Amino acid sequence: MPTDNSNPLAWIDDALTDLERQDLRRHSATRTSAQSALVTIDGLELINFGSNDYLGLASDERLAAAAHAAAEREGWGGGASPLVSGRSLSHAKLERRLAEFEGTEAALVFPSGFAANAGIIPALVEEGDAIFADAKNHASLIDGCRLSRVTRFIYPHRDCDALETMLRQSAGVRRRLIVTDTLFSMDGDLAPVARLTELAAHYEAMLLLDEAHATGVFGPNARGVTDQLESTHKPAAPGSAGGSHAASSHTIRIGTLSKALGSAGGFVCGSQSLIDWLANRARTYVFSTAQPPATSAAAIAALDIIQSEPHRRQELLARAADLREGLRAQGWTTGHSESQIIPLILGDAKRTLDLATKLRDAGYFIPAIRPPTVPEGESLLRLSLCYHHTPEIIDTLLTRLARFAGRA
Template structure:
């Protein structure tokens, strides 16, 4: 048998369990309408929450920077990859987040996977939410610290684990998403921050899906919860509401200096293109100048959740622009996704390992550019075709 023949059996097993993922047709333009196999579909899968991914202002800034600095960077930031545009974006992110300093990473995944191991090692204890993003999970695994998983959004369980394990640890770190990417629900940040203070634990908040959307100024759920800017290590991404790509962390200058030395995904990764950083600067300007984008987005999400629930659909504890339609078995989620595609909508099924077995769902991801007509058409398709998937 050839060394890779076992892969065919693995793929067959995934297909049999309705867990096989196939690469979709390329989507050249990220808008609310995409084209699949020559057919336009209304897109309810994108994380482009503020509708900036195709904004011409961002494209113009990227083109200008590309002309001035070239396409690639050629090296990691510590060697020669960090440009004046990157430095300006870091300054602007720190200013936006009311922090002393910021550090850019190639992606949000790279930020989490590099920062957690830089903060915790053998002899330390990490306390992590059961439904954290895969990047935080992998960061915990890479850290070699003892990781304690608390029940999803259960501050009382977190308190029990802290009381038992934090006193024996050299250092303690609490790590949680603020807005959970599959269920669309929000972490109890006030209670978690209070526990971090009580047990002298570092607090790491992944604001990937909240930055630009929540808070009076769009800084995320930490701002909405009135958590002091220096009370948490805040990680974000520019690939969601900011419409670009790349990750970042904000916090005290000493933290940024330390991570620039110890976060391996920063030290050993080529810097992101300067054109991407230039577009992100413009996106920050839009977040500040056009708050109606996030208020409209959240109002649309609240209305859609209410109407889905009234029609009998299960949407869990969603309180955001991410709305799950809970189905259960993977095969049923795949079937529902296919029926919606036939009706003119792109809503991929979310299956294990993205969610636990038996908790497959369709994830509706709203943007500021979804119109009332699009929402109405989706509701009509769900109501007309899928009575069997209702609660």
């Protein structure tokens, strides 16, 4: 169809057609059931391997009850930025609770994890500084880095030698900031946090760790990959709040309330001065409406459950290990996953979409992840496990996948 020159938005139809041709056009699905192991999406009842509700809390009635009570007490909307009048009692309690949970002096809650990253990074660096970022960081970290408009060094995925070379090359810069996911959202692999911590200390760089997919799941205190690492270096004393915070007291740790915590919102935790600075300078905190009190209250209820029901994360990780082993035995390429996120890497976008469609026909919802979410040639099916996936569900999935192995 010829482009309509009188309509300045006409290019959009052409661009969408291009996406369609490349098998890259996305459509929003509509879920008409609660988020759980079984979901109804676009009218189809499917076994759900496509949510980040890792601990099965998104539809837990205790979160709904806490949200309901807070909405009755404090109203529904945030109404204004936290610095004006939007920070409700539930929001303030959540920030205190998160600091305790994370073992840090303070925490700050943002409207989403994306907003946290987009606001925090530009508040930490400015002209004359440099950022060092893993090539596979989440889009929100990438955008936070772009918004900061400082020199960016992108190191190959998890490659600390390359990072060190870049750190050496940047001798003249004023401040340095290393930025990484701790658990990569598409590949399910872990950042080399121990080495990153050493490099940050040696080169006097700030270290920002985004634990979005690890909060609630990893470590003896469920704080994430850093927690797991610290526990292997220095075990927590029985009954104590946790182990050494050698790494965490000098880092900027980000998490989200929207994944394992089953609620919504993002947060950062660290020293009191870091939090005070970000409350003054992170534009997505200062200039955005605070999260509704009900959302904060639901997140507090989730923290209670995470602390009192550790079997959820233990069973989740054990089942993920079983599934990974079963998939590898069938010959699927699952990369370096060490977590509840397991990629089936197929490479080609069309093959990936075709397999997702076959699986949907067989009753499974497993999203096809294609560029730009992953680099060209690295399309994958992203299997994301949650606590509600029983061993039977996992066995049946493996049986189904065995039929497609080698033919996908």
